[in-house]
Amino acid sequence: MNVNQHTPMASPYGQPQPGYGQPGYAPLDGGYPAPYAPYNGPASAYQPGAPQQGPARGPPASGAPPVSAPQPYNQYSQSQGDMQNGPPLMTQAPPRPAVSQPYNHGAVNLPGPQPSFPQHYGPPPSMQQVTNQMTGMQIASGPPTPAGPGYAPPHSSQPPVSNAYSAAPPPSYTHAPPPVSSAPTQPPPPSGPAPSQQYYGGPPPPSQQQFNSSLPPTSQQQFTSPAPPPSSQQSFPPTSYSGPVPPPSQAPAPQVSQPQQPFPPTQPPFSSAPPPVSQPAFVSGPPPPAQGSFPPRAPPPSSQPGSFPPPGPPPTSLPSGQYTGPMPPQQQPPPTQPSPYHSGPPPPGSQMPPTSMAQSNHLPPGPQGPPGPPGPLQQHPPQPGMPGGFPPQQNGAFGQVRGPQPGYAGPYPGQPNYGAPAPAPAPAPPAQKRLDPDAIPSPIQVIEDDKAKSTEPFTTGVRGQAPPLVTTNFQVKDQGNASPRFVRCTAYNMPCTADMAKQSQVPLAAVIKPLATLPQDESPPYLVDHGEGGPIRCNRCKAYMCPYMQFIEGGRRFQCGFCSCVTEVPPHYFQHLDHTGKRVDCYDRPELSLGSYEFLATVDYCKNNKLPQPPAFIFLIDVSYNAVKSGMVNIVCQELKTLLDYLPRENPEMDSMVRVGFVTYNKVLHFYNVKASLAQPQMLVVSDVSDMFVPLLDGFLVNVNESRLVIESLLDQIPEMFADTRETETVFGPVIQAGLEALKAADCAGKLFVFHTSLPIAEAPGKLKNREDKKLIGTDKEKSLFQPQVGFYNTLAKECVAQGCCVDLFLFPNQYVDVATLGVVPVSTGGSVYKYTYFQAQTDKERFLNDLRRDVQKLVGFDAVMRVRTSTGIRATDFFGSFFMSNTTDVELAGLDCDKAITVEFKHDDKLSEETGALMQCAVLYTSCSGQRRLRVHNMAVNCCSQLADLYRNCETDTIINFFSKYAFRGILSNPTKAVRDTLVNQCAQILACYRKNCASPSSAGQLILPECMKLLPVYLNCVLKSDVLLPGADVSLDDRAYLRQLISCMDVAESHVFFYPRLLPLTKLESGSLPVAVRDSEERLSKGGVYILETGLHLFLWVGASVQQELLLNIFGTPSFSQIDPNMTSLPVLDNPFSERLREIIDSFRAQRSRYMKLMVVKQEDRTELIFRHFLVEDKSASGGASYVDFLCHMHKEIRQLLS
């Protein structure tokens, strides 16, 4: 969130509040009461409630004012419930329910805020506040032990959360009890109850420090409780948060019991609990103040209770209702603004009960009313009560609030909302309630659950089955569909119709990594040779022979699974069918039984109908002053001497067929003739860069073994020759042109390795200007900075693609080099860009060399064309990745290596049938590194569904995030960054809202219900939104953003996952054979006494706590003192102890997993470098204004509620 907003907001609020304070608050309070009232009688309830509470809140209001700004954040309160649902279903329903509950709460809270503050993400309250709130919330839930239990049973992951919460919350949870009660009740209405757990008045907390408190909004925790229901809810339960439902049966009971207990305490807890919570989490200043203010408020709450009691009962009765209470806000969007906060607060009061979990918020109120009512309420709410009740509450609250707002609105146009919120915050009480981070869906939990679940090899034969997560180690057995290592889909059950797809907004996409490397124990695709006629294909759509082809007429013909066209089987391919209609040789032929295989292409598939030449690698090295001085030239030349022995080859026994060539350049180019027959290399200087050409033919591209001596002599001399260079200007366009021309002259495809240091300002085609202008960031012109500066490189890229010339760019910039422009060619040709800013031989050599080695050695195909065919009804409409397209269907890749993934989006153009499902076939025609022309085919079949529920049950969040990130990162080329972010949030909200509307069992609107498969969607999406590309910090350069943008575009799911949600492992204990269980990316998960390792796929940090145990230090660094750790070390000392060995082993294994080498950075707590490290703690609020997880969840909830109302 934007800090700025806060401050301003605060002041305005502050002022207004006073005046409004009472009235506004009153309303707010009323709002809450109203919620309850709603149960009884919405309309009336509101008013009455309002007044009553109003006063109470009034006081808090004062406190709130400052918070006000933050309030919006509260709204973010997130819902974890959904996630939980999933799990519960499977085994431990109860636990999940708990989760679900939180969601509900969250929902509740959200509603309020959403209406008015949807956009406020940025600002999300200060971390502290958030945490406070969170804690409050969670605590509430926590206390409710129920949650704890609930979670516990469900899944380890969740359980932990719950536990955590329980700890703190217990007391507060007393309120929980109410939820519990609700739970019980809920059982019947499974979903309903769950939802009931509103977050809490999550909103309230926000009020004060909206964002900080973002946590509060998250009251969600409450949802946890609901989790259980899942079971009850059919398949959906999980999603719906029915989770809660499950509880009904088993979990419910426990929860109930607990919740109930909690609730009672809740009230007390509120006052007390909140504060403590806040402190622990965010301790920092903010919380205290909040607390301080809260305390006072606390009283009000108490007062509220009083008031609540009356309403409370009803609401409580509907714990859900209470939560719903929050929900109402949604319905009553208008009031929303204020309501958010209010909602927050109210929930606490009234909801308390319902939210057994979330309770913290609710608790206060809940306890009183909730307990009793919960049971009944819950039931009621589900039906009419819920909605009705909530709306009223919120409405009431909002309405009132708004009342005041109007006035404010005037003064603070645009911000009026905030103003409103402010008041809401005022309801300090809410502030107290915090969303316990442990109560919201935990990525770690989900990952661990999936690992636990995936013990068997994954077989691809079953259509529509989602594979294990990318974070899980599993074996794949190809039984007719492509391995998830090659193809991953966002949805394994596609909606049958375009309408459904549109309604759900779930992107239908596949991430395809055609040449992915397979683990040792999985065999690479078989090579099939269909003889001179080439691969057998469908006559009409040209799909290649695959398991989806149906043989008919005794095997004489086959019907295409994609277009239904019937094609004759060529005589040489004929085979009889068995009694089931399968060909007898079905299992002897990979193309009839497997999902992935390769065809040997015939000359018809070659350029110019000529079999291709083996490809060539050309190394183009910048030898300007900077390049020499940084040591780059020397390193590259030294390394190439050995690296050239490891050029890619298909048969390890044979020498590589790849030929090599060398060019150096500054503002002129130097080609080298290294023909074997020469006594010494020849250098050919081309100064006429305006019209590039290759000065020699014979001797430029040579076989390494034949010319070894000459090449070595050359590589020895290059650094010497340019050691004293004073040339600082470089060219770039002509360099690529040179490589391209060389390949053209040799009539082969190939790859250019360009080692470049600076902005090409020398007079030549493709000359660039320095256009880095920080003033443009955040404006509508920002997008232009991501677009290439000149059109030259686009044209050049096109030519490169036509020749099959792939460009890999290694950048060593000391200043702005315009990656956005320089990267055009690499990105369009399927190449990679590597960037080593401020390269220094000493510290960056290892990273660079490892990247280079890998890049040179990896398997790569050239001159590739990829075509995705689909069954009638859908079609591939959009493609993301590193490639070039000259028409709408063919993806042209000058080079395609094993790390490149292409994301393909599908759209309906007709109906699909559930019977046949949807088929897709990705065929990649490429030239292998030995010069063989081949076709790699990946087949994928997914189910089609006519029920949205099926869609939501079989989708993959990681893949969706992969798609979203690529979509968004491309979007910023043509749209303002802010618009892109908004679009993402909207779509995500729509997805979840659609689920809520169509798949979740009825529940209070205040509940945040997430589909089980998507419960991490908010947290991951938030990571995307916070990424440097979409939300740059002050220290993030334009080049870095452009670099990341391009990098993401070809990432596969595993890479994008860890990139957005880094892996953080505690290193206190290391066991061989298994990794420690990761912890969530939040500072509060770090123990001062511990050491953690964090990897993102690009970075690797070793974080050392300030009070780390000496033993650990000795084991790792060989020094007993924290202060003696050298923060500049890039590799750990080799020490002879098991711990050190294992740690280094782990680091090595991490590096081995990633396509780029990660330099190790040691971060000492409270050291300057910690700032960098913190940037990757993505669940926390980021320095650049990114919302914390909790805040965002609240916000998302708000958005959803807004959509639903």
Add this chain to the structure above:
Amino acid sequence: MATFPEYIAQNEERDGVRFSWNVWPSSRLEATRMVVPVAALFTPLKERPDLPPIQYEPVLCSRATCRAVLNPLCQVDYRAKLWACNFCYQRNQFPPSYAGISEVNQPAELLPQFSTIEYVVQRGPQMPLVFLYVVDTCMEDEDLQALKESLQMSLSLLPPTALVGLITFGRMVQVHELGCEGISKSYVFRGTKDLNAKQLQEMLGLTKPAASQGRGPQTAQQPLSNRFLQPVQKIDMNLTDLLGELQRDPWPVTQGKRPLRSLGVAMSIAVGLLECTFPNTGARIMTFIGGPATQGPGMVVGDELKTPIRSWHDLEKDNAKFMKKATKHYESLANRASTNGHIIDIYACALDQTGLLEMKCCANYTGGYMVMADSFNTSLFKQTFQRVFTKDVQGSFKMAFAATLEVKTSREIKVSGAIGPCVSLSAKGPCVSENEIGTGGTCQWKICGLDPSTTLALYFEVVNQHNAPIPQGGRGAIQFVTQYQHSSGQRRIRVSTTARNWADAQTQIQSIAASFDQEAAAILMARLAVYRAETEEGPDVLRWLDRQLIRLFMFHLRRSPFLQVFNNSPDESSYYRHQFNRQDLTQALIMIQPVLYAYSFNGPPEPVLLDSSSILPDRILLMDTFFQILIYHGETVAQWRKAGYQEMAEYENFRHLLQAPVDDAQELLHTRFPMPRYIDTEHGGSQARFLLSKVNPSQTHNNMYAWGQESGAPILTDDVSLQVFMDHLKKLAVSSAA
């Protein structure tokens, strides 16, 4: 007084000058009536081993428009230490260093035997000689190998301080950096794009750090070598290796195509390179080409083999689409090179034409050599090339660089122009005639490359009016001042002063007639004809020539390749004309009227008429056409030879007879530059055509009456014989006179 022939010979020996008239008609009108203008063939560097180099500078007339050099014809007042300029009559004080001058103590320049004298200028830096090889790599391996060997050999002939450079070209042009250790470097340029000197300078990284090019001190500091031009002694080995590794142009040549040869750009780069590194310093660009330029500026033919290179026929039909553009390109190069005093040599060795027609000006304007041969692997090329580096007795090359020739005349006569390997310096002055002949309108010419045989034709005009008295002193004087860079690096000034008597044509016509130098006049007129042929339409020139007089030579001249393009390619014509325009009188005469010697048992070798009647069965003929040395064995002799009589001891005399012309031919071969084509043939041999085409067709299939008689062999031609020509000429002369 000696006879005129003796006088002429003496003058030629001493001053290198031959005038068409050795007594000049004293009025303009009379001179015009003489038809043959007063003109001179001047050989500026005529070898004078006896000439003492004077180690001081010449004394100049102080009149700004005159600046004539003190010479033996000047009147000197020893007492007053004054001298009177014999051109402008200005009286000049001797400089202080001449204080000791007296009748008995005269400086060399006043001695009559030193009418030609050479001063050595001590000022200024000693400039190195620069040799830049421009080598075509589009040729057969054998040729390339031979060329490489020749080039390597030439390195040993260069003075150790001479700077050498290497540019190779094929599809691309490579400028080689010399003296690189461990790696050989070269700068490569596209063969299709011309670059100006400034671009080139930048691209080669030769831009001087100092921004301004001041004069004096800065030019003096000019680096004496750079990466591309280095002293032989330093990079001898390096360059030898470099040449050794020179590969044939690697770019594939598909069937039916010519290799892409970027000759135009290569020469442009060579010129540009010297232009920006050694302006106004003697330098030779030696271009070795194995075929025509086929791409880029200066291309003379496309790369499609099915389109043949232009012929005279195409030129007449205006069908040579590249010719004008290419000519323009090479002309501009020639002008740039000559402006900077650089020589462009062209060694074209190919069976087909190479575009000499277009490139001729490069050699013609700069005084460069043009050599045409069939292959680099022939002794013709090898020895010719070797002879370029011939040294004189002092061990200096017989070549001079960056020369300027200035002509000063008495008031009664002015200079109309020059024809020869020179360009105008556009120096106006009192002695410049308004009538231009050849390269006129100036009294100074630049001759970038000179050798001892380089001869210019200078044409004068008598401007004295008819009624004016015979000029004072009765003699007209002409002074030739040649400043040049000696191959030792010194700058030298050679001054030749000559004078001729005036005579009144009405009263002294006899003496004027007696003073006519027929040979010189023939060559002078021939040069004029060739010059016109080059610049005007062919037939007109023949007609013009026919209207002039002169008998014998004109008959052969009409048939010579200089005017007759039939049976010659445009390149050959250009080549012949080039040689004709620069060789001295003797050689030029041979070119026009080949010399024919007969060897027989009947007596010692004797010159015989260049006539078909001279071709007898029992004779061996040796014909020297300058371009060819041909030995022709008569029918009988050939039979004897075939029978092997020369192997038998008893026929030793026959062996001697066979050997005699061969020895004589060898002698000719050894002295001539460029080396002639040596042909040994016999009666009925295919090569005998060279002889048959030269002789006067007194007997042809048309005048069969001569058959069966003891003389000669009939020539199958429709050309008229000398006899017919003469008859016709006489008729014309009479009729025109009437």
